[in-house]
Amino acid sequence: MTNDIDRVGANSVINKSESDIVISVDAMGGDRGAVAVVGGLHKSASANPDIRFIVHGDETVLKPLIAKRKSLTGKCDIRHAESSINMNDKPSLAMRNGKGTSMWNAIDSVKNKEAAVTVSCGNTGALMAISMLRLRKAPGVYRPAIAVLWPSRNPSGFNVVLDMGADVRADAPDLLKYALMGASYARNGLGIETPRVGLLNVGTEEHKGRTELKEAHELITESFSSNEYEFVGFIEGSDLPSNKVDVIVTDGFTGNVALKTGEGTANLISDLLKEAFRHTPFSRIGALFSYTAMQRLKKRIDPRRVNGGVFLGLNGTVIKSHGDADATGVAAAIQLGYQLAKLGFSEKLAARVASAAAGGEDT
Amino acid sequence: MTNDIDRVGANSVINKSESDIVISVDAMGGDRGAVAVVGGLHKSASANPDIRFIVHGDETVLKPLIAKRKSLTGKCDIRHAESSINMNDKPSLAMRNGKGTSMWNAIDSVKNKEAAVTVSCGNTGALMAISMLRLRKAPGVYRPAIAVLWPSRNPSGFNVVLDMGADVRADAPDLLKYALMGASYARNGLGIETPRVGLLNVGTEEHKGRTELKEAHELITESFSSNEYEFVGFIEGSDLPSNKVDVIVTDGFTGNVALKTGEGTANLISDLLKEAFRHTPFSRIGALFSYTAMQRLKKRIDPRRVNGGVFLGLNGTVIKSHGDADATGVAAAIQLGYQLAKLGFSEKLAARVASAAAGGEDT
Numbered sequence: 107m108t109n110d111i112d113r114v115g116a117n118s119v120i121n122k123s124e125s126d127i128v129i130s131v132d133a134m135g136g137d138r139g140a141v142a143v144v145g146g147l148h149k150s151a152s153a154n155p156d157i158r159f160i161v162h163g164d165e166t167v168l169k170p171l172i173a174k175r176k177s178l179t180g181k182c183d184i185r186h187a188e189s190s191i192n193m194n195d196k197p198s199l200a201m202r203n204g205k206g207t208s209m210w211n212a213i214d215s216v217k218n219k220e221a222a223v224t225v226s227c228g229n230t231g232a233l234m235a236i237s238m239l240r241l242r243k244a245p246g247v248y249r250p251a252i253a254v255l256w257p258s259r260n261p262s263g264f265n266v267v268l269d270m271g272a273d274v275r276a277d278a279p280d281l282l283k284y285a286l287m288g289a290s291y292a293r294n295g296l297g298i299e300t301p302r303v304g305l306l307n308v309g310t311e312e313h314k315g316r317t318e319l320k321e322a323h324e325l326i327t328e329s330f331s332s333n334e335y336e337f338v339g340f341i342e343g344s345d346l347p348s349n350k351v352d353v354i355v356t357d358g359f360t361g362n363v364a365l366k367t368g369e370g371t372a373n374l375i376s377d378l379l380k381e382a383f384r385h386t387p388f389s390r391i392g393a394l395f396s397y398t399a400m401q402r403l404k405k406r407i408d409p410r411r412v413n414g415g416v417f418l419g420l421n422g423t424v425i426k427s428h429g430d431a432d433a434t435g436v437a438a439a440i441q442l443g444y445q446l447a448k449l450g451f452s453e454k455l456a457a458r459v460a461s462a463a464a465g466g467e468d469t
Numbered sequence: 470m471t472n473d474i475d476r477v478g479a480n481s482v483i484n485k486s487e488s489d490i491v492i493s494v495d496a497m498g499g500d501r502g503a504v505a506v507v508g509g510l511h512k513s514a515s516a517n518p519d520i521r522f523i524v525h526g527d528e529t530v531l532k533p534l535i536a537k538r539k540s541l542t543g544k545c546d547i548r549h550a551e552s553s554i555n556m557n558d559k560p561s562l563a564m565r566n567g568k569g570t571s572m573w574n575a576i577d578s579v580k581n582k583e584a585a586v587t588v589s590c591g592n593t594g595a596l597m598a599i600s601m602l603r604l605r606k607a608p609g610v611y612r613p614a615i616a617v618l619w620p621s622r623n624p625s626g627f628n629v630v631l632d633m634g635a636d637v638r639a640d641a642p643d644l645l646k647y648a649l650m651g652a653s654y655a656r657n658g659l660g661i662e663t664p665r666v667g668l669l670n671v672g673t674e675e676h677k678g679r680t681e682l683k684e685a686h687e688l689i690t691e692s693f694s695s696n697e698y699e700f701v702g703f704i705e706g707s708d709l710p711s712n713k714v715d716v717i718v719t720d721g722f723t724g725n726v727a728l729k730t731g732e733g734t735a736n737l738i739s740d741l742l743k744e745a746f747r748h749t750p751f752s753r754i755g756a757l758f759s760y761t762a763m764q765r766l767k768k769r770i771d772p773r774r775v776n777g778g779v780f781l782g783l784n785g786t787v788i789k790s791h792g793d794a795d796a797t798g799v800a801a802a803i804q805l806g807y808q809l810a811k812l813g814f815s816e817k818l819a820a821r822v823a824s825a826a827a828g829g830e831d832t
Contacts, residue, residue, distance in 0.1 A: 196676055231677075259737065271671055274679050308634055308725040313559055314594075316637050316722060343729030347737040359679060360726050362671040363719075366706030367727045371734040374622065374710040378769060379742075382762040389762035396755030399745040406741060 126158045127447045129440055130221035132212035133163035134190035135228025137430040140164070143227065144171040144178075146436025151177045153437075154444055160215045162187050162208040187211050191232045193429060200232035201239055209233060213240045216422040222447035225414075225439050227427040234272050234417065234426075241422040244455075249273045249280045250419035251358070252426060253291050254365065255442075257406065259349040266292045266301075267346065267354045270415055271362035278321035281305065281355055285326050287418040287455060288353035289335040294451050295416075295442075298352050300334065304341035306356035306364075315340065322355075376404075414439035416446070423452045489521045490810045492803055493584035495575035496526035497553035498591025500793040503527070506590065507534040507541075509799025514540045516800075517807055523578045525550050525571040550574050554595045556792060563595035564602055572596060576603045579785040585810035588777075588802050590790040597635050597780065597789075604785040607818075612636045612643040613782035614721070615789065616654050617728065620769065622712040629655045629664075630709065632721040633728050633778055639720035641684035644668065648689050650781040650818060651716035652698040657814050658779075658805075661715050663697065667704035669719035669727075678703065685718075739767075777802035779809070786815045 122128070133143040140163055147159055158181050161168055165186040172178050187208035191200050204210045209228050215221040217240050226233050234250070243250060251269035258265040268288050269276060276284065285303050292301035305322060307315040312323065323339065330337040338351055343364060346354060356364070383393035393400075413435040417424040423446055427439035446452070485491070492513075496506045503526055510522055521544050524531055528549040535541050550571035554563050567573045572591050578584040580603050589596050597613065606613060614632035621628040631651050632639060639647065648666050655664035668686060670678040675686065686702065693700040701714055706727060709717060719727070746756040756763075776798040780787040786809055790802035809815070 194674060257737065259740075274671060306726060308637060308722055311557060343726040343731075344733035344736070346730055347733050356726075359671055360723055363669060363706040363723050364726055364730045367709055367730045368706075368734045370707035370710050371731045372738060373707070374620065375735060375738050377622075378766050382766040383759065385762045385765070389759045392755045392757070392759030392762065394755070395758060396746065396752045399748045399752035399755065402748065403741050403745040 122158050123156075126156050127154070127444050128158045128160060128221040129443050129447070130160045130212045130215035130224045131162065131440070132190075132209045132224070132226035132228055133161050133168055134187070134208040135193075135226045135233075135429075136427070136436075137193065137227070138432060140167050140171055142432050143436050144168070144175065145433025146431070146440055147172070147182065148175040148177050149433055149437035150440040150444070151175075151181050153441070157181070157440075157444055159183065160185060160212075160221050162212040162215070163190065164208075185211060185215075191228050191236075193229050195229055195232055197229075197231035197235035200229065201235045204232065204236050210236055210240070213237055213422075213424065216424070217241055222452070223423045223425060223443035225425045225427060225436075225443050227429055227431050227436065227439075229429075230271060230415075230426055233424065237417055237420055237422075237424045241420040241424070244419050244421055247283055247287075247419035249276060249283070250417055251276075251280075251284050251287060252361075252415040253288055253418050254415045255296075256346055256354070256365075256368070258347045260352060261349075262296045262298065262352075263406075264296065265346065265348075265352055265354055266296070267356070267361060267365070268418065269356065269358035269361050270365050271358045272417065274357070274359040276318070276357035278318045278325055281318070281322035281357070282325040282329060283419065284355045285335075285337070285353070286329070288355060290455050291416065291418065291451070292352045294449050294454050295446060296352070300336055301352040302336045302338050302350070303330070303353045303355060304338045304345065304351035306346075306354055306360060307340040307342065310340045310342060312340070326355075414442040416442065418455065421452075423447070485521050486519075489519050490517070490807055491521045491523060491584040492806050492810070493523045493575045493578035493587045494525065494803070495553075495572045495587070495589035495591055496524050496531055497550070497571040498556075498589045498596075498792075499790070499799075500556065500590070501795060503530050503534055505795050506799050507531070507538065508796025509794070509803060510535070510545065511538040511540050512796055512800035513803040513807070514538075514544050516804070520544070520803075520807055522546065523548060523575075523584050525575040525578070526553065527571075548574060548578075554591050554599075556592050558592055558595055560592075560594035560598035563592065564598045567595065567599050573599055573603070576600055576785075576787065579787070580604055585815070586786045586788060586806035588788045588790060588799070588806050590792055590794050590799065590802075592792075593634060593778075593789055596787065600780055600783055600785075600787045604783040604787070607782050607784055610646055610650075610782035612639060612646070613780055614639075614643075614647050614650060615724075615778040616651055616781050617778045618659075619709055619717070619728075619731070621710045623715060624712075625659045625661065625715075626769075627659065628709065628711075628715055628717060629659070630717045630719070630724060630728070631781065632719065632724050634721045634725035635780065637720070637722040639681070641681045641688055644681070644685035644718055644720070645688040645692060646782065647718045648698075648700070648716070649692070651718060653818050654779065654781065654814075655715045657812050657817050658809060659715070663699055664715040665699045665701050665713070666693070666716040666718060667701045667708065667714035669709075669717055669723060670703040670705065673703045673705060675703070689718075777805040779805070781818065784815075786810070
């Protein structure tokens with residue numbers, strides 16, 4: 107539970123000006139605990155002088171960890187929480203009993219306008235459930251979605267893919283909303299002026315796929331007549347990393363399987379590559395000569411660097427970091443939140459979705 | 470249309486003994502045309518002295534191509550077909566108008582017991598539709614499935630994944646049949662005595678996922694009490710290449726997206742790897758030293774080498790090769806058919822599925 111005395115006490119040592127970006131962080135959620143999260147705060151604060159944190163969790167754990175990092179002096183407002191959500195807690199249970207946990211309080215900091223963005227490494231289902239309960243769905247949105255950045259051949263290096271697992275199903279009107287929200291994210295988050303939107307299917311011909319996809323194809327075609335986005339129609343799994351599209355729309359079940367399949371494939375190849383380099387004395391010499399190039403490649407496809415699923419369709423921005431994120435991963439998720447907060451993304455997105463029915467333009 | 474005079478004429482020059490394995494081939498289906506298919510026949514005949522082919526297609530095209538390959542002398546029975554199915558033909562149209570095409574006739578060679586297996590690079594939807602029409606579904610099967618081999622960390626090097634796109638949906642009883650058929654394929658095709666079967670979902674906890682998956686979880690748990698297979702429960706996309714399972718069960722929509730996502734990811738990494746090796750003079754030297762190791766890795770994950778989706782749940786074995794398969798790819802699909810034919814797979818599978826309701830053992 108947040109405690110007013112703690113809050114005042116912590117606030118008294120924070121140096122904050124009007125233009126600072128405040129990020130609310132659930133420090134207890136991840137598989138690696140508060141150490142990884144505070145490591146992420148340190149990296150993030152070192153890179154962004156105008157960042158400030160409200161850090162939710164067990165203060166007996168957090169205080170010494172934060173005190174050890176000079177980069178965090180005067181930048182963290184620690185808010186004690188008695189308990190935290192477990193990785194295996196059911197979302198319904200978390201909603202009923204989650205009050206006073208670090209996750210709940212972290213979301214409330216955005217609800218109360220104290221912070222621009224919340225970041226948590228915790229249980230995805232619980233985070234979405236509590237976010238929906240506390241922040242409420244944006245007007246016109248029935249199913250919120252989780253959008254991630256997918257390494258691609260595009261000049262920006264990424265495509266936006268949604269939904270990655272907020273809901274296991276999506277009907278045609280939901281998919282239309284995902285298209286609008288995804289395009290707005292690509293425009294405001296990646297700076298792509300006219301994002302190309304594709305609908306994930308098992309083939310590119312219009313007669314293929316499930317009924318709701320054919321309906322969604324029609325809905326998006328009609329909606330995208332305003333020239334502000336381009337609808338490229340159906341795309342296939344092989345197009346996820348392509349430069350044929352900027353935004354890929356799918357239901358949360360398919361998106362989640364695709365994301366994890368991509369990660370699993372990348373990990374398998376990476377392990378086989380290491381094995382190949384170790385295989386003969388010649389290849390071991392090859393590995394030495396290729397070291398820098400391989401490090402560059404590794405960085406390019408490192409899942410930690412693109413860490414952060416953005417919850418779209420709520421009254422406030424919530425970012426889900428990978429459960430097993432290390433300090434680099436947590437810093438990447440915070441960096442994403444920082445950029446979106448600077449852009450005023452949450453307000454722009456809300457305006458965009460609200461005006462969709464009227465066929466309005468992105469602000 | 471097959472012509473009896475052609476058939477007799479061609480049969481008169483074929484050298485065939487009782488123990489030979491006869492493969493029926495649709496030579497006109499793929500993106501690369503008959504040249505790639507005949508190239509595949511050549512590779513396949515060179516590797517397997519006891520293989521014979523019934524080759525369906527335009528004989529004015531096929532005869533000179535086959536005559537050029539000494540390895541194929543006396544091994545090909547060419548059956549002229551007036552027409553062929555296009556890659557973009559709708560399955561329903563192909564079913565109505567497909568009679569006399571190379572694909573239709575290739576399937577009929579299995580129906581008429583002239584060949585043990587059919588191989589086609591053609592349109593997947595049309596191939597499944599005509600196969601269902603001509604071969605009929607096996608007793609007890611409502612939805613047939615396409616099974617593929619997925620490069621994995623398992624000792625065999627592969628996992629079996631199904632359905633990869635026979636049908637965009639699957640209900641709980643279908644998923645149970647997929648589990649039984651996939652386990653039988655892993656046992657008879659890969660030689661795994663007690664295959665471990667997993668159900669693809671967005672999380673491993675039992676409360677997660679879609680309703681039909683929870684139902685299927687119960688059905689498979691009950692059915693797998695006989696110890697002949699092991700049911701490991703829900704698995705995630707990241708487990709597709711893992712050694713936690715041998716058989717992965719999913720609906721055809723999700724399976725198709727996962728397959729293509731895996732391919733797309735592998736292609737992206739492969740291109741980035743080439744780029745990394747070219748990047749500096751040092752890395753170019755590294756590439757030289759690593760050449761053999763890299764070729765081995767390439768071979769290990771080369772999609773052409775695992776080419777071939779097996780249609781399960783029909784009265785006869787049909788193998789779908791990649792549409793853009795080259796000679797190496799076609800040869801891999803034929804090799805798979807050859808192995809399954811040698812094992813009498815079709816009969817074993819039919820017996821397994823038919824006895825499933827009675828809780829019988831695999832033959």
